[in-house]
Structure formats: C-alpha cells, structure tokens
Amino acid sequence: MQLAAPVGLPEVGETLVETRDLSKVYRVGDSRVVALNHVNLRIQRGSFTAVVGTSGSGKSTLLNMLAGLEKPTGGEIHVAGQPLHKFSESQLVKYRREQVGFIFQSFNLLQSMTALENVALPLSFRGTSKSTRLARARVVLTQLGLEHHMHHKPNQLSGGQQQRVGIARAMAVQPTLVFADEPTGNLDSKTSEETLSLFRAVIRRFGQTWIMVTHDHHLASFADTIVSIGDGRITDVTHTDHNELHNPTRTGTKVST
C-alpha cells in the first residue's frame, strides 16, 4: 500500500498558502492587543517554513490562523485556493479534520493505545474502515523507521520515538499542511536535530508542506525558509542553503521584506 499523492493541490514549488494584510486584534477589557499586524506571507507547497520570534511576537497566533483554529479580524488567508477567512465554523472544523496535521511539543499520544492505534486514530474521524486505517498506519510507521515498535505503548518508547509516532499520526491523514508548535521542546538537543532532519526528509519525500513555530534559531535553520516575526509583523524572511525550491543552485539568499 502506497500513500497516494494529494489531489487538487498546487504543484510542489507553487504557492500553497498566502496571507494578505492578515491581522488579529484581541480585545482585553478596554484595551486592544495587536497580535498580528498586516502580515503578508507566501508559502510554497513542499517547503518547510520556520516561524521564529520572541515570546509574545505573534507566532502562535499566526499558526492558529493558518490552521483554522482562530479567525482573523482583518485581511485574507488562502490555502490551496480556499478563502479561509470567509469560512464558517463548520467549514473550519472540516478543514482542520481533513487538511491539517498537528505535531505537539508534548506528543499528545494516548497512553492506553499502541503506536499503531495512535496513528490510525485520526482516520477513524473520517470514516475510513478499520482495515484501511491500520494498513495506512503500518505504512507510515514503517516509513519512519518504527516497524519494530508498532505495538509499543508510548511509555515503552523514547521521547524521539514518541515524536516520530506523532509525526506518523499527522502524516497518516495526508494533510495539505502540517503545523508543529515547538515540536522538539521536550527533546534533548541531539534528538531535536535528528527529529528536524527527519522532518526535512519526510517533507521532501512526500512533497508535504510544514510550518514550525520555534524560538530557537538553530533549530529554525533546519527549515527551508525562516520567517522572523516581531510585534505581530514580519521583520525578515531568509531562505536557507538547503532550500531547493527557492535556490536550485543551493546558495543561501536573504530576502528583505
């Protein structure tokens, strides 16, 4: 069993996500907090983007908007041609369930379930049959080098292995976009680097599009593109040396915004 290529998506290298003057203002009592201030961003399909910034800069707010978890107060978000900013709550629920994968710092695996069952679980919300769910989960776990750990429960796995189960779970639904919020926050530095190298390999192999939020500039350097954010605005966009989509010659470039 192979993972089929997603249908209806732009080609690898073409724009998958675009924000236009994306803004989010929170109201707290009488005051206004401008969490995102006219953010204009393009993300190519098949790329790995890191969003970096200090605490309170707006990273999580940006991720939550793109993942359909919160609605903007201004501007537009287009994902694969869909106007997310116009979506109703039920359309956003469907978008999150069918098109978005999440990878969490704390892994968020169900302790009573095996790795195989954890990976198969999100497919049950789509009505996929049990045999197909388990077959798909086996394929993805094998691709992530966990073929000998499928029947282990999370507490029988190392932190790095648990995060690989988390990656497999996000991939099993063949999402349009995968979001990772500080995904290596609970891993030591060596395992963090191994996990990010694995991210890159998975993204290349499956033409997936991943967006990671981190405050760690070293870990961000594993991405193809580093988007720096400060006070709700994009302050810098850097394409790293391994950005094959943007730099066929593999030379690093810095793009001012």
Ligand SMILES: Nc1ncnc2c1ncn2[C@@H]1O[C@H](COP(=O)(O)OP(=O)(O)OP(=O)(O)O)[C@@H](O)[C@H]1O
């Ligand atoms: N629900 C909310 N209500 C009011 N203000 C909020 C809310 N969520 C975020 N904010 C504010 O918006 C700004 C951006 O917050 P955000 O969580 O996006 O930052 P961040 O860069 O992800 O920070 P951290 O790295 O600490 O998670 C902050 O000033 C924050 O206090």
